[in-house]
Amino acid sequence: MNVFPQVGGENIYNFLxxxxxxxxxxxxxxIITLLNDVNQPLWNPATINPNLDNTLGVNYLNFLGDINYASASYAYLFNEHIGTxxxxxxxxxxxxxxGADDEGNETGEFKAYDFAFSIGYSYNFFRSDFYLGGNVKLINSVIENYSSFGLGVDISLLYYNEHEPFMATLVIRNLGYxxxxxDEIREDLPFxxxxxxxxxxEEVPIKWHATIDNLQKWNLAVSNPSNSETDFDGNEVEEKITFFDNAFRHLTFGVExxxxxxxxxxxxxNFRRASELKLPELRTFAGFTAGFGINFRKFSVNYAFTKYHPASNSSTFSLLINLD
Incomplete structure (x- = not known):
């Protein structure tokens, strides 16, 4: 059987x-500004902090189709001088x-999976409210008997003061090789x-979050053929992408x-998800997400519902355990 693996996008290891x-x-x-979630450092290593010490996070995502995604995170405070x-x-x-051969004869079943292991650390600059974090990731991807290995790095800077209601962060993710x-052609990581x-x-128990992503690439929007129109002469007119159509695709908002x-x-x-998965003349609610969390003394349970399309949605389950 001849297999020629390809990436259905611009990069490899998009599961990251x-x-x-x-x-x-x-x-x-x-969202990349969660300080009370031990899973957040997978996206933003600067959020590693002593309050996460000896906390374990176990997660499961029932993704689209038969695709399943699982992850786990753990933080450990070495000591007050070295850090977490x-x-x-x-x-x-x-x-x-x-699997099948060139003539269409079945040759048996095979599997495909992606895997990554990361180590992260955050450093608080002396007498300041700035934190510098970094992750190093070993990456493996397998399709049948073909495999690929990669190395990735995340770098982030966080401003946080526990006495102020505002915090901000800048994250550079998936630098690597x-x-x-x-096969013989190397591909780029999803930088x-x-x-x-x-x-x-201050007076209301509400916290707002926002992220402006993909700052390395301004033009995210492309015209959708299904949104094209026909003029009076019968000519097909391509969908026009405006400045605001493209700008909003960089934005994600959340509220707790x-x-x-x-x-x-x-x-x-998620504005980009909403724009790319919407259907003409049909309200799909793509881009909307919702969830809840229940906190106990030693653990917490969290759930999220993600709306993609009328034909497919996903659910995410997280269990955070304080092992002390």
């Missing part, structure tokens, strides 16, 4: 941009496929630059209600 955290998923999927370290794993299983390729901020209202309470409610909206 999936979120396994139900908190993050419920807030739109791209973080470790995480990500695993995406694409399910079982039926595909060490071994499936991203994102800026995120959040604001906690009762963020410090035993029960939390979260809502989010």
């Amino acid at each position: 941009n999936l979120t396994g955290s139900a908190k993050q998923a419920a807030l739109g999927g791209n 370290f973080h470790a995480g794993v990500q695993y995406l299983n694409y399910g079982t496929f039926i 595909q060490i071994t390729a499936y 991203q630059i994102a800026f995120g901020f959040s604001y906690r209202l 209600f009762f963020p410090e309470s035993a029960f939390n409610i979260r809502l989010g909206y």
Whole structure:
């Protein structure tokens, strides 16, 4: 059987941009300003902090079709002088496929999966409210008997003061190199630059989050053939992409209600997802996300619902355990 693996997009290892955290998923999927979630350092290593010490996060995402995604995170405070370290794993299983030869004869079943292991650390600059974080990721992708290995790095800067309601962060994700390729052509990692901020209202138990992502690439929008129109002469006119159509695709908003309470409610909206998965003349609610969290003394349970399309949605489940 001849297999020629290809990436259905611009980059390889795109699973690195999936979120396994139900908190993050419920807030739109791209939020990077969560300090109380041990899974957040997989996206933003500067959020590694001593309050996450000896906390374990286990996550499961029932993704589209038969695709399943699982991840786990753990943080450990070495000591007050050295600081806190973080470790995480990500695993995406694409399910079982039926192989066939050139004549269409079945040759048996095979599987495909992606896997990554990361180590992270955050450093607080002396007598300041700035934190510098970094992740190093070992990446493996397998399709049948073909495999690829890669190395990735995340770097981020966070401003946070516990006495102020505002925090901001800049994250550079998935810098790296595909060490071994499936065939002979090496591909780029899904490099991203994102800026995120959040604001906690003082008199109301509400916290707002926002992320401006893909700063390394301004033009995200392309014309959709299904949205083309026909003029009076019968000519097909391509959909026009305006400045605001493209600008909003960089934005994700989220809001937490009762963020410090035993029960939390979260809502989010992903503008790019909404624009790319909408259907003409049909309200699909694509881009909307929602979820909740229940906090107990030693653990918390979180759930997120993500709306993609009328034919497919996804659910994310997270369990955070305090092992002390």
